[in-house]
Amino acid sequence: MTRPATSSADGTDAVPGDPLVAELVVAVSRMYRRVRSERADGDLGDAALGVLSYLQKNGPRTLSELSEIDRVTPASMSQTVNRLAALGYAVRERDPQDGRKVLFSPTDDGRALAIRERARRHAWMGARLRELSDTERGTLAEAARLLRGIADSER
Amino acid sequence: MTRPATSSADGTDAVPGDPLVAELVVAVSRMYRRVRSERADGDLGDAALGVLSYLQKNGPRTLSELSEIDRVTPASMSQTVNRLAALGYAVRERDPQDGRKVLFSPTDDGRALAIRERARRHAWMGARLRELSDTERGTLAEAARLLRGIADSER
DNA sequence: TATTGTTATACTCTATAACTATA
DNA sequence: TATAGTTATAGAGTATAACAATA
Numbered sequence: 001m002t003r004p005a006t007s008s009a010d011g012t013d014a015v016p017g018d019p020l021v022a023e024l025v026v027a028v029s030r031m032y033r034r035v036r037s038e039r040a041d042g043d044l045g046d047a048a049l050g051v052l053s054y055l056q057k058n059g060p061r062t063l064s065e066l067s068e069i070d071r072v073t074p075a076s077m078s079q080t081v082n083r084l085a086a087l088g089y090a091v092r093e094r095d096p097q098d099g100r101k102v103l104f105s106p107t108d109d110g111r112a113l114a115i116r117e118r119a120r121r122h123a124w125m126g127a128r129l130r131e132l133s134d135t136e137r138g139t140l141a142e143a144a145r146l147l148r149g150i151a152d153s154e155r
Numbered sequence: 156m157t158r159p160a161t162s163s164a165d166g167t168d169a170v171p172g173d174p175l176v177a178e179l180v181v182a183v184s185r186m187y188r189r190v191r192s193e194r195a196d197g198d199l200g201d202a203a204l205g206v207l208s209y210l211q212k213n214g215p216r217t218l219s220e221l222s223e224i225d226r227v228t229p230a231s232m233s234q235t236v237n238r239l240a241a242l243g244y245a246v247r248e249r250d251p252q253d254g255r256k257v258l259f260s261p262t263d264d265g266r267a268l269a270i271r272e273r274a275r276r277h278a279w280m281g282a283r284l285r286e287l288s289d290t291e292r293g294t295l296a297e298a299a300r301l302l303r304g305i306a307d308s309e310r
Numbered sequence: 311t312a313t314t315g316t317t318a319t320a321c322t323c324t325a326t327a328a329c330t331a332t333a
Numbered sequence: 334t335a336t337a338g339t340t341a342t343a344g345a346g347t348a349t350a351a352c353a354a355t356a
Contacts, residue, residue: 017273017274017277017281018277018281018284018285020284020292020295020296020299021277021280021281021284022273022277023296023299023300023303024186024280024284024295024299025190025276025277025280026299026303027298027299027300027302027303027306028183028186028187028190028302029187029190029205030302030303030306030307031179031183031302031305031306032183032184032187033225033226033227033306034226034305034306035180035183035184037226044345045324045344045345045346046345046346047345047346047347048345048346050184062314062315063314063315063316064313064314064315070188071188071189071192072188072346072347072348073347073348073349074314074315074316075315075316075317075347075348075349075350076346076347076348077315078315078316078317079316079317079345079346079347080345080346080347082316083345083346098313098314098355098356099314099354099355099356100313100314100315100354100355100356101313101314101315101355102314102315118172118177119172121180122172122173122176122177122180124310125176125179125180125305126172126173126176127310128305128308128310129173129175129176129179129305130173132301136301137175139294139297139298139301140175140179140298140301140302141175141178142294142298143182143294143295143297143298144175144178144179144181144182145178145182146287146291146294146295147182147183147185147186147295148178148181148182148185150186150189150280150283150284151182151185151186151188151189152185153283155279155282155283199322200321200322200323200347201322201323202322202323202324203322203323217337217338218337218338218339219336219337219338227323227324227325228324228325228326229337229338229339230324230325230326230327230338230339230340231323231324231325232338233338233339233340234322234323234324234339234340235322235323235324237339238322238323253332253333253336253337254331254332254333254337255331255332255333255336255337255338256332256336256337256338257337257338
């Protein structure tokens with residue numbers, strides 16, 4: 001054989017890259033959409049709920065911090081926290097040490113909503129994971145750690 | 156001790172659910188956003204590029220099939236493939252056996268774009284994966300298989 | 311001047327409701 | 334009637350550009 005190639009539906013031969021990358025990207029994309037599709041009707045969107053959930057678990061953060069965590073622009077994050085604030089789920093507070101900074105915190109309503117919605121959205125996945133063996137669960141736990149490390153890496 | 160509880164930033168005790176679920180959801184969400192953030196300027200969005208990539212790898216599909224694969228409504232998928240068609244990356248063809256059905260196929264331009272963009276978006280992740288041990292890569296490969304199974308499960 | 315955050319505007323993605331065409 | 338697909342409309346999420354306030 002002359003060179004490695006991927007076979008495509010139309011017979012195109014493409015330089016294949018690392019097959020593991022493609023498998024992971026497809027798996028991650030499908031899982032993300034599946035989790036997102038558990039969203040209920042009058043619900044917050046996934047971006048706003050993600051921010052609220054983060055604040056509930058980790059405590060107040062500035063706009064810049066939140067935008068870096070989610071890898072969106074500060075302008076985008078400003079609009080997301082605007083929605084949370086307009087709905088009464090989060091509050092803005094000026095940083096006393098540095099008047100340029102704004103700290104966002106969840107309200108009591110926001111904290112309760114974050115806990116409740118996380119439980120609801122995760123329910124179906126919890127059920128699927130309980131069907132796995134201990135070995136398989138261990139594999140997923142280790143994979144979650146590796147994926148976090150890769151996703152959060154600077155480069 | 157009386158019952159398991161999660162400790163939160165504000166001292167809230169919540170019934171914890173399966174910690175593995177939360178770890179996986181956070182890891183998947185962060186990785187999805189990281190891959191998405193590799194998007195270039197005049198680029199297709201992630202939904203349209205995902206559909207184009209699928210068609211390039213797997214061959215023509217009907218609208219219904221595509222909407223089920225991505226877990227979006229047929230109306231949403233219709234608009235996504237509309238964008239692909241308007242840009243000349245995909246074509247509609249009436250199914251000769253059943254005139255209600257429409258088959259979508261990538262054009263030559265679309266196939267080339269799918270291959271090129273996949274390579275570009277996956278480059279950074281390929282570099283990160285090459286830094287891992289064979290054992291770690293094996294863990295991720297097995298995890299990708301498990302996650303696909305869970306995400307694609309009917310329930 | 312540099313940093314932090316916001317607003318104006320536009321595009322992508324998704325949904326629901328109402329519709330057309332085919333079986 | 335039921336199925337496959339489309340269009341109209343609206344809201345979430347994101348981006349870039351331009352701006353205000355503070356350091």
